[in-house]
Amino acid sequence: MAAVGRLDGGAVSAPDGQGDGPVSGRGSSPPWRTGLLLALPAVVIFALLFVAPLFTLVANSFRTQTGAFTFGNYVRFLGDPFYRDVLWNTLKVAALTTAGCLVIGYPFALYMRGRSPRVRNWLALLLLSPLLISMVIRAYGWLVVLGPNGPVAAVLTWFGIAPPQLLYNDTAVLIGMVHVMLAYMVLPLMGSLDRIDPTLVPAAKGLGAPGWTCFWRITLPLSAPGMLAGAMIVFSLTASSFVTPAILGGPKVKLMPYFVYTQATTTLDWPYAAAIGFVLVVVTTGLLLGYSRLLRRGHGEVVFG
Amino acid sequence: MRTRTTRQEAERSVSTSTTGTPAGPAARRGRLRLDGVRKVLGGKEVVSAVDLETEPGEFLTLLGPSGCGKTTTLNMVAGHLGADGGVIEVDGTDVTGTPPHRRSMGMVFQSYALFPHMTIADNVAFGLRMRKVPAAERRRQVEEVLEMVGLDGMAGRHPRQLSGGQQQRAALARALVIQPDLLLLDEPFSNLDAQLRVRLREEVVALQRRIGTTTILVTHDQEEALAVSDRIAVMADGVIHQLDRPREIYLRPATDFVAQFIGEVNALDGTATGGGACEVAGARVGATAVGDPPAQGAGVRVYVRPEVVRIQADGDGLRGTVRETRFLGSRIRCVVATGAGEVTAALPFDAQVPAMGEEVTCAWRPSDASMAVR
Numbered sequence: 001m002a003a004v005g006r007l008d009g010g011a012v013s014a015p016d017g018q019g020d021g022p023v024s025g026r027g028s029s030p031p032w033r034t035g036l037l038l039a040l041p042a043v044v045i046f047a048l049l050f051v052a053p054l055f056t057l058v059a060n061s062f063r064t065q066t067g068a069f070t071f072g073n074y075v076r077f078l079g080d081p082f083y084r085d086v087l088w089n090t091l092k093v094a095a096l097t098t099a100g101c102l103v104i105g106y107p108f109a110l111y112m113r114g115r116s117p118r119v120r121n122w123l124a125l126l127l128l129s130p131l132l133i134s135m136v137i138r139a140y141g142w143l144v145v146l147g148p149n150g151p152v153a154a155v156l157t158w159f160g161i162a163p164p165q166l167l168y169n170d171t172a173v174l175i176g177m178v179h180v181m182l183a184y185m186v187l188p189l190m191g192s193l194d195r196i197d198p199t200l201v202p203a204a205k206g207l208g209a210p211g212w213t214c215f216w217r218i219t220l221p222l223s224a225p226g227m228l229a230g231a232m233i234v235f236s237l238t239a240s241s242f243v244t245p246a247i248l249g250g251p252k253v254k255l256m257p258y259f260v261y262t263q264a265t266t267t268l269d270w271p272y273a274a275a276i277g278f279v280l281v282v283v284t285t286g287l288l289l290g291y292s293r294l295l296r297r298g299h300g301e302v303v304f305g
Numbered sequence: 306m307r308t309r310t311t312r313q314e315a316e317r318s319v320s321t322s323t324t325g326t327p328a329g330p331a332a333r334r335g336r337l338r339l340d341g342v343r344k345v346l347g348g349k350e351v352v353s354a355v356d357l358e359t360e361p362g363e364f365l366t367l368l369g370p371s372g373c374g375k376t377t378t379l380n381m382v383a384g385h386l387g388a389d390g391g392v393i394e395v396d397g398t399d400v401t402g403t404p405p406h407r408r409s410m411g412m413v414f415q416s417y418a419l420f421p422h423m424t425i426a427d428n429v430a431f432g433l434r435m436r437k438v439p440a441a442e443r444r445r446q447v448e449e450v451l452e453m454v455g456l457d458g459m460a461g462r463h464p465r466q467l468s469g470g471q472q473q474r475a476a477l478a479r480a481l482v483i484q485p486d487l488l489l490l491d492e493p494f495s496n497l498d499a500q501l502r503v504r505l506r507e508e509v510v511a512l513q514r515r516i517g518t519t520t521i522l523v524t525h526d527q528e529e530a531l532a533v534s535d536r537i538a539v540m541a542d543g544v545i546h547q548l549d550r551p552r553e554i555y556l557r558p559a560t561d562f563v564a565q566f567i568g569e570v571n572a573l574d575g576t577a578t579g580g581g582a583c584e585v586a587g588a589r590v591g592a593t594a595v596g597d598p599p600a601q602g603a604g605v606r607v608y609v610r611p612e613v614v615r616i617q618a619d620g621d622g623l624r625g626t627v628r629e630t631r632f633l634g635s636r637i638r639c640v641v642a643t644g645a646g647e648v649t650a651a652l653p654f655d656a657q658v659p660a661m662g663e664e665v666t667c668a669w670r671p672s673d674a675s676m677a678v679r
Contacts (some may be wrong), residue, residue, distance in 0.1 A: 152358030202385045203418035205405040207483060217431075221422050 054281070061274035071276035083259070087279065090256040091287070093173055094239040098231050100178040101185035105230070107181075109189040110219075127183045135180070139247035142176045143167065143267065146248075168250025176248045177238050185230035192226025193219070228295050232288050239284050257279045334396060335361045335486050336518030337382065342391035344377050344543075351377050351389070353543040354391070360535075362517040364510065368530040369540035370566065375523045376491060378540070383410050383489055383522065395486050406435070410478030411518075412489040415496065417472045419464035425451070425475050426460035432483035450482040451475075468500050477509065481516070488513070488520040494529065506533055527567040531555060539563045547595070556610060557675035559595040564608040571609040573623075573645040574679065577601055583676055586644030588623045591671025604679040613673035614650035616641070616659055622668035623648060627659045641667055 036043075061124045077083050105253035112123050144150055146166040166172060196219065206216045218240060242257040249255070256276060263273035337359045344352040352374040359365050365651045367375035380386040382393060384405030400408050411432075420427050426447050433443045433573045451457050454474040473493060480488060488511075494502040510533045513520050530537050531551040538548040539562070547559040548633055558564035564572060575585035579601035582591055592607045599605050612650055614629075616639055625643030636651040637658055652658070661666050 043494060122606050197418060197421075199414045199416055199418040202380075202383070202405065203412065203414060204420070204431065205385070206383055206408075206410055206412045207432035207479070208406050209431070210404075213435070218420060265368055 007019055009270070012094045015052045027049075057274045058278055060271050061278050063271045065269060065271060073272050074279070076272065077275055077279060083276075086254060086256055086259060087283065090239055090280070091283065092285040093170060093177070093245070093253075093255060094235045094284075096170075097177040097181055097238040098185075100174060100232050101181050102227065102231065104178065105182055105185040105189060106227075109186050109193055109226075112186070112190060113193045124187075127186055131182050131183060134206075136247070137241045137243050138180070139176055142172070142179070142248055144174055146175065167248065168252055170249075170253055171254055172250075173245045173255075177241065180244065181234045181238060184233045188229035188233070189223060191228040193225045194223045194227075224295055228292055232292070235288065236284050239280060314325045319458055320397075322624070330374075334397050335359070335522070336394075337487055337519060338392075338394040339378070340392040340394070341391045342378065342381060342393060344374070344381060344386060345389050346377070351543050352381070354544075355540075355545055357523070357538060357545065357548065359481065359519050361519055364513055364520045364522065364533060364535045366522045366524060366525060366530040366534040366537045367540055368524060368566075369526055373540040373542050374543040375525075378516055379489055379491055379521060379523045382487070383412050384408050409486045410489055411483055411485035411487070413473070413480050413491065413493045415492040417464075417476040417493075417496075417608045419472055419475055419479070421464050423463075424460065425456065425462050425464065425467070426509045428464065428475060428483050429460075429479045432479065436483065446482055450478045453481075454478045455508075470505055470544050473497065473505060477512075481512075481518070485518065490520065490522040492524055493522075495524075495526070502529075509533070522538060531567070533581055539566065541566070545576060556673050557593055557595055558608045558615065559675065559677055561606070561677075569649065569651075571607075571611065571614070571648050573607045574607065575605055575607055575645065575649070577603045577605045577676070577678075581671065583607060588644075589621065590674075592674040592676040593672055595675050599676065599678045605676045607674055607679050609648070609669055609674040609675045611638070611649045611651035612636075614648060615652055615668050616652065616656075617666045617668055620666050620668060623665040624664065624666055627661055627663045627665055630658055630661065641665060643667065 061073055062069055062071065064072065101222055108127075115123065125237060135142075146152055148163070148167075150166075151168060156163040160259050168264075200218050200222070201214045205211075209217065239255075240257055241255075245253060245255045246258055257280075260273045260277045260280075263269045263276060306484070314412065337357070338344075339355050339357040342352060342355045343350065345506045351372075355374075355378055357365075367378060369375045374492045377386060378667075381388045384400070384403060388401055391401070392399055395408070420431065423431070426444075429447045429450060430443050433446060438446070447460065448457070451460055454477055456471060456474050456478060459467065459475070464475065466476060468548060473496075476493070493509075494506050498504060506529060522530070522533065530553070534551055536548060536550055538553050539554060541562045547554060547563045549559075554563065555567060558567065558570065561572065564570040573590075575583045577583045577599040578589070579598075581594060581598055583599075583605050584590070585607060590607060592605075592609075623641075623643045623645065625641040625648065627639065628642045628647065629638070629640040631638045632654075633651075635654065637654060637656060638653055639650045639659065641648045641650065650667065
């Protein structure tokens with residue numbers, strides 16, 4: 001996730017109002033050395049627990065079950081329309097979850113921004129509450145809520161509407177995922193909105209911009225880094241999530257992580273499981289890099305303006 | 306578009322209200338009037354009944370310590386805060402309920418509030434874009450105003466690539482390009498270092514004199530206020546204590562607060578003897594009453610700046626003993642113990658310096674001091 005690291009140095013930063021000279025770094029030791037020291041624990045953990053296993057994963061994916069070198073696993077995956085569908089569906093669910101979190105989360109973040117610290121703390125707690133419960137329990141909760149005898153069906157029936165099938169389809173997975181992922185979208189978004197100088201909107205208003213224009217031309221483009229960070233987190237977490245889709249998707253909706261799981265535990269075809277996993281990593285990373293480049297090139301402004 | 310309509314209406318109302326006077330240039334516009342303007346924030350009245358009227362083209366400063374209500378007043382003029390009472394008028398048009406984007410106010414914020422994701426040219430063009438000025442005309446005006454503030458060649462830069470002073474100029478250009486009825490400056494110099502602050506404020510004053518836009522400056526810096534303003538409104542606790550020209554504010558403060566806030570002052574208690582004179586510690590001293598002259602026998606306080614006090618061997622004035630003399634470079638500080646307390650004089654460097662313990666008289670011109678009822 002190299003792109004995540006670049007967020008802070010990215011397109012938008014607050015203007016520096018101090019002094020007349022150009023802003024420059026200070027301090028005697030080279031900044032990169034201090035920076036490296038601070039990053040060391042994280043780098044070690046990532047190297048040992050992420051990069052090294054990833055290499056093993058990649059190496060394994062190019063082997064047959066007996067250990068010989070082969071492209072067979074990838075040929076098999078890409079040649080099979082069923083698996084291509086699964087990949088497509090996984091990306092679709094991840095994208096829709098991201099979009100859902102953005103649409104629900106952005107107004108919420110805007111609302112939170114204007115509140116007092118006390119109210120904000122309560123709202124943040126509310127937002128984080130789904131993460132305090134075990135994933136399995138939460139998913140079973142949704143089974144009850146969305147089930148044929150659940151409250152949603154009851155309310156719909158009361159209004160004389162025949163309740164549609166709410167469980168074991170993409171919608172169910174989407175509802176469950178948005179519920180969990182909302183916090184991952186709102187919190188970076190909050191950070192981004194908080195960094196916007198609160199006088200920018202009054203300044204725009206004073207220059208003749210009505211409220212909606214202020215939002216469209218000032219707030220939205222300046223919150224792009226937060227949207228980008230939130231979207232990346234939500235997208236990658238959703239694309240690789242297993243429990244919620246497995247429970248709420250039922251037998252019909254099967255996403256990539258599910259097949260990694262079955263190949264590894266049921267079929268015991270570890271190289272093929274590795275190949276599926278690696279395809280997911282490559283596709284997700286590729287999409288996120290492309291997405292962040294698109295946003296960064298426009299400095300936020302062109303994309304949204 | 307709507308902003309322009311307001312402007313036209315404003316111009317029309319001016320031309321009717323100023324019949325008889327020759328149709329002047331832009332200087333005829335920009336008459337701001339506040340009538341009993343109030344604001345309550347968090348249950349506290351931060352601005353109470355502020356009355357104020359500017360001349361077109363005037364440079365007026367709201368001066369006061371932080372929390373005195375000066376910025377709140379400015380924000381009500383700009384429309385960023387609604388008034389809880391009173392009327393705000395620009396050129397005879399009531400704008401009290403008008404949202405900020407339909408008022409024609411160019412505001413420079415303390416933080417400059419430049420849009421960080423836009424170039425300087427786009428920042429400056431923003432107001433013109435909102436007014437639907439065609440692109441070619443927009444470009445011409447942006448170029449013109451950037452040259453006026455000395456930022457030609459910076460159009461393509463982003464705000465973060467500019468120094469503090471340059472950002473300040475860009476913010477000024479952005480406020481001026483829309484040809485506002487009023488230019489509102491909210492502590493615009495406070496983020497600059499001392500030298501640059503003085504240079505930029507001289508530039509802003511020169512520019513303001515040239516284009517003649519009525520300007521309201523908010524500051525807590527009394528020296529700045531004295532240096533740039535046509536008139537100063539000294540505010541404290543949500544009310545205007547005194548509204549007058551810098552010289553009057555300095556030499557003839559109307560209240561204790563004004564006297565103490567702006568520079569050093571000798572505050573002497575005495576009794577009014579009628580006819581613009583008073584008695585302090587048995588001596589007759591002259592002072593100008595601010596407002597109605599106090600009745601004979603009323604307790605008054607006389608405010609005298611150290612710079613106006615002359616030390617003489619004899620003659621009319623307050624007698625006392627020299628307690629301290631100190632050479633301060635530009636001035637000589639001399640403290641005299643009198644019957645009304647210590648009087649400090651700031652003498653010019655070539656003045657006859659009295660000896661310690663010498664009996665002297667402190668005197669000043671009545672027009673250089675003020676008195677107010679205690």
